[in-house]
Amino acid sequence: MVQKIEIIGVSGIPLIRPGDNLGEIIIEAVNRMGLTIEDHDIVLVTQIIVSKAEGRVYSLSEFIPSQDALNIAATTGKDPRHVEAILREAVRIVRMRGEVIITETRHGFICANSGVDLSNVGEGMVALLPIDPDKSAEIIRKEIEALTGKHVAVIITDSHGRPFRRGAINVAVGCSGIEPIWDRRGEKDLYGRILRSKQICIADELASAAELVMGQADEGVPVAIIRGYRYKASEDGARRIIRPADEDLFR
Amino acid sequence: MVQKIEIIGVSGIPLIRPGDNLGEIIIEAVNRMGLTIEDHDIVLVTQIIVSKAEGRVYSLSEFIPSQDALNIAATTGKDPRHVEAILREAVRIVRMRGEVIITETRHGFICANSGVDLSNVGEGMVALLPIDPDKSAEIIRKEIEALTGKHVAVIITDSHGRPFRRGAINVAVGCSGIEPIWDRRGEKDLYGRILRSKQICIADELASAAELVMGQADEGVPVAIIRGYRYKASEDGARRIIRPADEDLFR
Numbered sequence: 001m002v003q004k005i006e007i008i009g010v011s012g013i014p015l016i017r018p019g020d021n022l023g024e025i026i027i028e029a030v031n032r033m034g035l036t037i038e039d040h041d042i043v044l045v046t047q048i049i050v051s052k053a054e055g056r057v058y059s060l061s062e063f064i065p066s067q068d069a070l071n072i073a074a075t076t077g078k079d080p081r082h083v084e085a086i087l088r089e090a091v092r093i094v095r096m097r098g099e100v101i102i103t104e105t106r107h108g109f110i111c112a113n114s115g116v117d118l119s120n121v122g123e124g125m126v127a128l129l130p131i132d133p134d135k136s137a138e139i140i141r142k143e144i145e146a147l148t149g150k151h152v153a154v155i156i157t158d159s160h161g162r163p164f165r166r167g168a169i170n171v172a173v174g175c176s177g178i179e180p181i182w183d184r185r186g187e188k189d190l191y192g193r194i195l196r197s198k199q200i201c202i203a204d205e206l207a208s209a210a211e212l213v214m215g216q217a218d219e220g221v222p223v224a225i226i227r228g229y230r231y232k233a234s235e236d237g238a239r240r241i242i243r244p245a246d247e248d249l250f251r
Numbered sequence: 252m253v254q255k256i257e258i259i260g261v262s263g264i265p266l267i268r269p270g271d272n273l274g275e276i277i278i279e280a281v282n283r284m285g286l287t288i289e290d291h292d293i294v295l296v297t298q299i300i301v302s303k304a305e306g307r308v309y310s311l312s313e314f315i316p317s318q319d320a321l322n323i324a325a326t327t328g329k330d331p332r333h334v335e336a337i338l339r340e341a342v343r344i345v346r347m348r349g350e351v352i353i354t355e356t357r358h359g360f361i362c363a364n365s366g367v368d369l370s371n372v373g374e375g376m377v378a379l380l381p382i383d384p385d386k387s388a389e390i391i392r393k394e395i396e397a398l399t400g401k402h403v404a405v406i407i408t409d410s411h412g413r414p415f416r417r418g419a420i421n422v423a424v425g426c427s428g429i430e431p432i433w434d435r436r437g438e439k440d441l442y443g444r445i446l447r448s449k450q451i452c453i454a455d456e457l458a459s460a461a462e463l464v465m466g467q468a469d470e471g472v473p474v475a476i477i478r479g480y481r482y483k484a485s486e487d488g489a490r491r492i493i494r495p496a497d498e499d500l501f502r
Contacts (some may be wrong), residue, residue: 002284003259003262003464004257004260005257005258005463005464006256007257008253009253009255033253035253097500102500109415110415119440119446120441120442121442122442122444123442123444159451163413163494163501163502164360164361164493164499165452165492166450166452166491166492166494166498167433167450167452167455167492168451169451169452169456180418181417181418182418182466190266190471193369193371193374195370199418200410200418200419201418201419202418204416204459205420205421205459205463208420208455208456208459209456209459209460211451211456212256212456212457212460212477212480213254213255215433220441240417241416242417243416243417248415249348249414250414
């Protein structure tokens with residue numbers, strides 16, 4: 001039997017407004033494409049439309065820069081109001097050089113600009129990450145399951161740069177209904193040797209796979225479905241992926 | 252039209268020996284599955300079988316530990332011969348704690364154990380990374396293209412841990428025939444705003460997608476085909492992905 005996984009881009013998602021029911025909008029778009037949700041589908045949703053639905057898009061003018069924000073804006077060349085939003089979303093600055101600001105967000109993510117984005121929100125606006133992306137994923141999952149009667153997993157994705165390697169990749173910032181990390185320690189290799197350190201972040205690998213269809217369309221494709229991957233159901237969220245500071249060699 | 256990408260696991264690859272022609276073996280396995288290679292398929296090959304074909308698997312006994320290796324073995328609890336192999340493949344140690352050794356390899360990758368692996372090679376053996384994984388990818392690509400008459404891309408993958416996030420993910424350590432990084436700077440977002448910093452490492456995203464079929468089989472699935480992704484052909488290799496030290500905030 002051929003093992004095959006499909007990554008399907010969900011097109012026709014309208015521009016999202018505060019209060020929109022994303023689960024319902026996703027199912028409507030899937031159905032308009034002539035498709036239906038199947039059991040064990042993984043629904044991947046880009047963070048920006050979650051932020052929009054949750055009212056996390058603000059006018060830059062709402063962020064009155066502090067003296068810290070003014071100083072950092074001067075050295076980085078960023079809009080001081082953008083810097084103010086970045087600082088409010090951060091628990092600390094991890095690195096800063098040139099125009100780059102790497103922070104640790106309130107969630108524990110280490111990423112550029114606290115995940116605060118000026119793209120795809122319109123001039124003078126700014127999008128903050130969802131307050132609790134695992135909860136966001138759960139709400140979307142439960143809505144989809146209620147509408148379709150199918151068991152699914154939901155992953156909220158965002159694009160993160162990383163040390164050592166050029167280019168950003170899509171990762172999971174929230175998830176629901178799926179074990180984000182596959183712990184293979186204790187399994188045996190092809191020769192019977194016990195694997196000692198094999199833990200795979202499948203939630204991030206699924207997020208990266210989804211961007212292959214999300215990124216390429218002329219119009220935005222903010223949602224993808226991955227079909228055929230046998231994941232393990234779990235109540236764990238993407239917060240499980242965050243490496244605690246005391247286990248991290250690079251902070 | 253539904254945008255769909257397929258990830259196909261290539262099963263039935265025999266255990267690989269030094270000197271084996273991987274391109275030919277892959278095509279034979281694909282054909283045995285009743286499939287054929289199509290134009291613009293991306294063929295992803297896990298590093299371990301490339302190392303085996305290139306004779307990069309050695310007996311641990313060939314690595315006589317230096318005093319440095321003995322010292323590091325004592326603090327990390329690793330086999331001193333394994334440490335010796337790690338040190339020979341490294342240009343420097345980046346971090347070390349507990350049993351973890353993060354090095355910079357001769358290629359420039361920053362990863363655990365210089366990518367030197369004790370898994371899937373048999374007791375008392377050790378696999379080193381290919382000497383030039385971009386060249387390895389090119390050789391496999393040209394063989395596949397000669398046998399099939401189709402244009403393809405080839406990516407050699409390996410599993411890397413990373414800072415900040417738990418779990419390893421599959422990344423590209425070599426590639427041929429594909430632009431590894433998609434530079435979207437200068438494009439416009441949904442609202443006409445110019446993207447300033449958007450570079451996406453699609454080679455790594457493809458590698459992560461491939462592991463979704465490589466990782467799950469009971470037997471090993473060391474090769475995957477990704478079909479339906481419109482990549483840009485390029486002579487660049489995965490060495491383009493390595494972030495130079497002077498651009499890196501985390502060394």
